[in-house]
Amino acid sequence: MRYSFVIKALMLIWAIVLVGCQPLERPFQPEAKSSWRAAPGPRAALYVEPIKDGPAGIEKAIATKLQELGIAAFPGTAVPNRYYVQGNIIETQDGRYLNWAIFDPQKRDTGLYTLEKLSGTENPADITPETIEMLAIKSASDIDKLLGGDGINFATLNKPVIFVPIVEGAPGDGSESLAAAIQDELVRLGLDVLPTETGANFIVRGRAEITPPKFETQVIELVWSLERRNGEQVGQIRQRNRIRAGSLNGAWGDVARLAARGGAGGVYDLLKKSEPDYFKSKS
Secondary structure, eight states: OHHHHHHHHHHHHHHHHHHHHSOOOOTTOOSSOOOOOOOOOTTTOEEEOOOTTSOTTHHHHHHHHHHHTTOOEEOSSOOSSOEEEEEEEEEETTEEEEEEEEEOTTSOEEEEEEEEEEOSSSOGGGOOHHHHHHHHHHHHHHHHHHTTOOOOOHHHHTOOEEEOOOOBSOSTTHHHHHHHHHHHHHHHTTOEEESSSTTOSEEEEEEEEEOOOBTTEEEEEEEEEEEETTSOEEEEEEEEEEEETTTTSSOOTHHHHHHHHHHHHHHHHHHHHHOHHHHHHHO
């Protein structure tokens, strides 16, 4: 009897212990756990503000360049809890500058800023698209460096990329064979040549002028013009030679390659003079 009583007492104590081990109720607690989200870093989301009285559309151009550098930049409408870049025009004794400052999501100045000098005395709102493009490139490069990137290698921006259209005025198959031959020679010299004008920043135009036959001879002159994509002429190379009358009315063969070799060498020299920073970076 006593043994049975002891067993019952132990079972009662064990039940009390089990009840005591159950989780206690926690009133007024949310059913789902809340989480805190930190603002994305400046490279993960960076808003580019428009500039008051600044160059039109420059914030869009800068955002595009920053995206190319791996920064998720965006113009347009601001998004809360994001880093942002604020620009303004400042006047100094040395001239006017475009100032870009980086702010954190709480609108506090991070102390990171960059200055880009504005050339000329024109109204910033009337700056040409070409100038806006260069300002966007320089600004994006400096902002990228402020945020731990390498920026833009400006020497590569001047890398010559060439297109050669059909040569004008050449007899026989000279129009095609001269164009093909000078392309090959330019590539042999280490230059980039594209099959279409799209993407090229230089154009090499060839023109042939040939005199009427006289005493069974003719004089042919080849003119190679190096131009920038915007039409600005960098320089010309002229080649003159006396030939037997009618000898180039068919296939040019090796004559095209010999003429193109001299023309390509002249084009290369013109490029070295016009883009010294690029060729210096290659040496």
